[in-house]
Amino acid sequence: MKKFLFALLIVGLCFLGWYLFLKPYDYLASFKVKTYPGVVNQSIKTWSNAIGNSKILESKGINNIIQEIDFKDIRYRYDWDIQPITDTTSSVKVYVTDLNNSFKNRLQILFLDTFFEKDVKNRLVHFNDNLKDHLANFKVVVIGQEKLKSSYVVYLPVETTQLKKAKGMMGVYPYLDNLMASSGIESNGFPFLEITYWNQKSDSIHYNFCYPIIKKDNLPTDNDVKYKEFEGGNMIKAIYNGNYITSDRAWYILLEYATKEKIEVVSKPIEIFYSNPNFGGEALEWKAEVFLPLK
Template identity: 45%
Template structure:
């Protein structure tokens, strides 16, 4: 019996060592909580990634991302995981390992401090501060269920990264303004964006940049500008205040609210913009109304 207990204990120790040395996903782990939803953390991390010369290796949905960062001669792999705790807070877990020295780190870690610990803590803290600075620069207010009203519009079809949406609007704002004004087309509300396809994995969107107009029989013809009617539908609504580059942060709030309310939604948000960024001003006072259609 004694030998059996010893052998069982020995095998258990060997299995634990194998898991620790070769299977456990990290040399070092950092966790923290953030006052943001996973989608917002995901998008902010991608912007921060360019500032630290990192490389996004892969993404699995909104909640998981693998990042590669060079520190001198070392390459560190950061596996980020985000989990919503409620409608405004998420837990963030980061598993970090040295691409070329992982085994050595794990052998030394029980007895000594290893360089990756200090570097990882510094890097994750840097991102945490960057995220909090970003969160201070916008506000999303959930408004509840609303009606997305029917409207006729002139629009330019576009596609690109989520983060390039505002740039696409700016590039075509003057075109739509001048063509409508030169042909005496009467505007009928603020400009808006209609998302027609959203690939969350690739951060890519197809969208229409639209000017609501009064329909007439003498609308100008143009090689780029098209016309259509947006039909009325029920939607969840949020108000966004901040730079329009990051108005998609409201999409994640509406997705979370839909989940909490057990509502089936279409991932085709519509955004109405009430300020012209060319006039400047404090960005936190810029206003957009964001609608996520209900199935």
């Protein structure tokens, strides 16, 4: 009996030593969400940007993000782990560390309901509420494989981030619109965005904002605009309804679809816009077709 109690004491002391000094986080929160990891990834970054005193320290691809919240004497690190469970459900685990009071919090959590726990829970409830609101404000339906026809286009290249994609479009849209109207260039379809570079860790993107036009001689020359043949080709397609600021959610949903169906794709999305945001209206009625090229 004494040996058993002694062994139990040793195990208890080892656990306590690990818990107080070696455990890599102070608190673990976990929950499930009815969406894809990529949508959660972008929602975390949008939420971090909106709440202030917060920054993303590192994004290890779609599934892992390190965030820091720094406010007065609070300095928290959130290690987010996002994993798919089913086709439309994800598991979210958040490993939280108080970088200023880690030992104190670990000790108090054993005996008390601490401010640290309550604060973390409140922040994550706020995030989850924001995510639910976001999910109610857009819709993506995957159509499957389709061939996108080629077209001759006038375009402007833009380098920005996913978060500022729509802002870049808003600057280019009227410029090309005015050029075409003043130069007699004939439109031959809806404007579209062609991603030429996408860094999924930093969210940096390069894209061409394109207008399909009727090809003819003596097209106006401009220091900024360019002309080319857009080749089109075999794609997987989705329909996106919602504000174009977050149309990149469809990119991730198409990537998940491609993985599930074992389709090799190139991570250079194409978005065709059928609505003009300058005319306003209900965002859920805005429509875009979103494509990923097949390899």
